[in-house]
Amino acid sequence: MVATSMEQIASLCKRRxxxxxxxxxxxxxxxxxxxxxxxxxxxxNLKAAWWRAMVYERDDVEGLxxxxxxxxxxxxxxxxxDTFSDPMVDCKKCKGRFRADQIDGKxxxxxxxxxxxxxxxxxxxxxxxxxxxxxxxxxxxxxxxxQAIFTQFKNVxxxxxxxxxxxxxxxxxxxxxxxxxxxxxxxxxxxEQAELEYFVYPGTDVEWHEKWKENRLQWWLDQGLKREHxxxxxxxxxxxxxxxxxxxxxxxxxPNGMEELEGIANRxxxxxxNHTKNKEEFNLSAHCHENKESTTKLCIQDENGKWIxxxxxxPSMGVGRGILAILTEAYTEEDLGDGNSRxxxxxxxxxxxxxxxxxxxKKNNExxxxxxxxxxxxxxxxxxxxVALENTGNIGKAYRRHDEVGTPLCLTVDFETIEQQxxxxxIRDRDTMEQIRxxxxxxxxxLRNYFL
Numbered sequence: 001m002v003a004t005s006m007e008q009i010a011s012l013c014k015r016r017x018x019x020x021x022x023x024x025x026x027x028x029x030x031x032x033x034x035x036x037x038x039x040x041x042x043x044x045n046l047k048a049a050w051w052r053a054m055v056y057e058r059d060d061v062e063g064l065x066x067x068x069x070x071x072x073x074x075x076x077x078x079x080x081x082d083t084f085s086d087p088m089v090d091c092k093k094c095k096g097r098f099r100a101d102q103i104d105g106k107x108x109x110x111x112x113x114x115x116x117x118x119x120x121x122x123x124x125x126x127x128x129x130x131x132x133x134x135x136x137x138x139x140x141x142x143x144x145x146x147q148a149i150f151t152q153f154k155n156v157x158x159x160x161x162x163x164x165x166x167x168x169x170x171x172x173x174x175x176x177x178x179x180x181x182x183x184x185x186x187x188x189x190x191x192e193q194a195e196l197e198y199f200v201y202p203g204t205d206v207e208w209h210e211k212w213k214e215n216r217l218q219w220w221l222d223q224g225l226k227r228e229h230x231x232x233x234x235x236x237x238x239x240x241x242x243x244x245x246x247x248x249x250x251x252x253x254x255p256n257g258m259e260e261l262e263g264i265a266n267r268x269x270x271x272x273x274n275h276t277k278n279k280e281e282f283n284l285s286a287h288c289h290e291n292k293e294s295t296t297k298l299c300i301q302d303e304n305g306k307w308i309x310x311x312x313x314x315p316s317m318g319v320g321r322g323i324l325a326i327l328t329e330a331y332t333e334e335d336l337g338d339g340n341s342r343x344x345x346x347x348x349x350x351x352x353x354x355x356x357x358x359x360x361x362k363k364n365n366e367x368x369x370x371x372x373x374x375x376x377x378x379x380x381x382x383x384x385x386x387v388a389l390e391n392t393g394n395i396g397k398a399y400r401r402h403d404e405v406g407t408p409l410c411l412t413v414d415f416e417t418i419e420q421q422x423x424x425x426x427i428r429d430r431d432t433m434e435q436i437r438x439x440x441x442x443x444x445x446x447l448r449n450y451f452l
Contacts, residue, residue, distance in 0.1 A: 002229070003331035006255045009324065010184050012331070012343070016405050018042065018353075019185060031181025031189035038405055039323075041353035041386055043192075046223070046322055047171050049350060050194045053219055054169045061167040061196065062160055066148030068173055069129065070140045077274045077291050078147050080124060080140075083242055087118035088179050099179045123176045141175040146314065149197045150271040153298050164300060164310055165208065167198035171319070183256045185320040192319035197312050201302065202269065202285065205245070205311040209266045213248045216264055216315050220250060223322070224348040225329050229253040233260075243270040243286070252325045261325055262317035269309045272298040282309045326351060330406060345406030346431055349451060354407040355385040356447065361414035363393040372413050375425070375440065382444055384451040403430055409450070411443075 003009050013019040017036035021028040035043055055061050075081055087100035091107040092114045098107070100118040107115065125141040128134075142148070149168045156168055171194045181187050200208045213232065221227060235247040245266040252261040270286035273279055276298040279288055299307045330345040349355070358376050360368045372389055379387045388407075390398045395412065402410050412426040423440045438446055 003255055003328045006184050006186075008331060009255065009327050012345075012404065013039065013184075013327070016401075018327070018405075031178055031187070033185050033188060033320075038353040042323060042326075042347075042351060043319060045351045045353070045385070046326065047192075047194065047319060049223065050219075050317070051169070051171065054167075054194075054196055058167075060162075060165060061169050061198075062156055062162065064149055064152060064156065064168050064170045065172060066145070066152065066170060068142055068175075069127070070142040070147065072138045072140065073293055074147050074151055074275075075124065075140055075143070077289060077294070078150075078271065079242060079274070079289070080143060080147075081122075084123050084143055086121050086123060086179055088121035089118050090116045092116065097179060102180065121177075121179055123178065125175045125177055142173075143176050144174050144316075145170045145172045145193045145195045146197060146271070146316070149195070150275055150298070150312075153199075153272060154296050157300055162300075164302070165198065165200040165204070167196050169194075169196045171195075183254070185324055186254065186256065186259065188320060193316060194319055194322075195314060195316040197267075197271075197314055199300070199310040199312055202308065202311050205266050205268065205313060208313045209246060209248075209264065212313050212315050213250075213264050216250060216262060216317075220252075220261070220325075222348075223326060223351065224346075225252060225325060229329065230261075231258055241265070243267050245286075252321075252328075254324065254328060259321075261321055262315060265314045265316070267312040267314050269311050271312060272309045276309060279309075282307075284309065285311075342400055342403050344403040344430060347406035347408075349408045352406045352408050353386065354388045354402065354405065355409070355451060356387045357390045357398070357402045357407045357410045358387065359390045359395060359398045359410055359412045360393075361395060361412060363391045367418045368413050368415070371418055375411070375413065375443070379443065379447065382447055384447055399428065399433075406430070409447075 016038060018039035020034045020036050022032040022034050023029045055063050088097060089100045090097050091112055093112040094107060094110040096107055096109045106113055124143050127139055128137045129139045130137045149170055174193050175190055178187055178189050181189055229252060231251040233249040233251050240247055245268045247263060247265040249260045250262040251258045268286045269284050273284045273286055273288040274291060275294055277294040277296055299309050302308050330347045332344050332346050334344060335341050356379060358372050360372050362368055376387050376389050392398050399410055408430050410428040417423060417425050424437050425440055426435050427438050428435045
């Protein structure tokens with residue numbers, strides 16, 4: 001059974017070192033979280049799986065890592081300065097502040113209906129570059145990773161000689177000054193996005209939009225999510241973002257309800273069109289703003305040598321939401337009989353923060369401990385991921401701890417290991433709890449076959 005409440009996930013995350021409230025010793029900072037020792041491993045593994053699928057396994061995608069600080073002009077011509085806002089209301093009774101579209105005319109704190117009229121609240125974090133804080137030196141912490149991909153489009157094309165269709169992928173931090181961060185890490189103010197901007201010929205965008213929907217849906221299934229917990233939502237035309245021709249939302253059944261996990265948008269030629277120089281030379285489909293400040297034509301030659309501005313299909317996922325979905329799906333409470341139970345994270349093995357835990361049967365036995373250290377050094381060279389030495393001294397508690405954090409295999413070094421030949425260890429499977437004896441000489445091949 002998957003997790004049924006956000007409290008189950010939040011409790012596990014704090015208890016086992018996945019995710020902590022930021023500045024917890026000072027009361028925390030709302031909407032900001034830190035990833036602990038196991039959380040950073042899970043996050044890195046999820047990002048690596050995305051990067052591998054998007055970049056390494058394809059022949060038509062390049063990578064990018066752009067700056068977080070964003071030139072004001074970029075977000076001016078992208079439309080963010082004018083449109084990137086939420087409707088905000090204040091409760092006149094308790095002075096709480098909320099998004100108008102989330103409270104249905106009633107204060108969630110005190111129940112009052114005496115609210116202010118909705119007014120727009122810009123979600124971008126503003127800062128200043130240089131010593132003088134004036135309007136000429138305004139910059140923003142980027143609200144999305146996409147815009148840098150568009151502004152670097154020409155540089156990537158010139159450097160790689162790419163032809164349509166092709167994509168540019170990026171994983172990085174984004175910042176949104178959410179009015180009401182909520183539901184643990186589901187809606188936060190600082191988060192990571194994994195975005196692909198896939199550039200296609202005008203007229204082929206609908207076909208590619210469908211292809212990327214199916215591609216991304218399958219990828220989430222490969223990460224362990226079950227199809228019955230996923231919904232593909234087609235955004236009605238009246239609800240589309242200002243830049244979008246069409247959009248699919250891959251939704252997941254989080255403990256707080258069916259919510260967006262990833263968006264797949266057909267952005268048409270809106271972004272490159274808005275950032276390009278001399279846009280009147282191109283037959284643009286999207287409504288674009290006048291731009292006399294761009295210095296570059298963001299175009300590419302088609303198969304006939306004609307300069308065109310391509311359409312864009314954008315799969316965009318929140319890394320934190322991905323982690324939350326994967327933890328929700330993997331969280332399992334099992335009744336073992338005789339009044340015993342266990343919590344186990346049934347993570348896909350490529351996502352598991354710890355791949356192998358080496359456990360000494362007796363932690364104060366020098367020979368056993370030396371063998372544990374020797375095996376760890378040997379197994380780390382396989383490149384399968386993190387191999388941890390667990391030396392709590394209680395084998396049963398060690399098994400339960402590693403069940404709870406999703407470690408696929410526990411390897412136990414005991415007296416038989418150091419006293420008998422051929423040298424062997426016990427390997428315990430997380431999901432079945434079955435144990436087998438494997439010769440240490442055969443361990444590298446066994447683990448390569450298991451993980452790689």
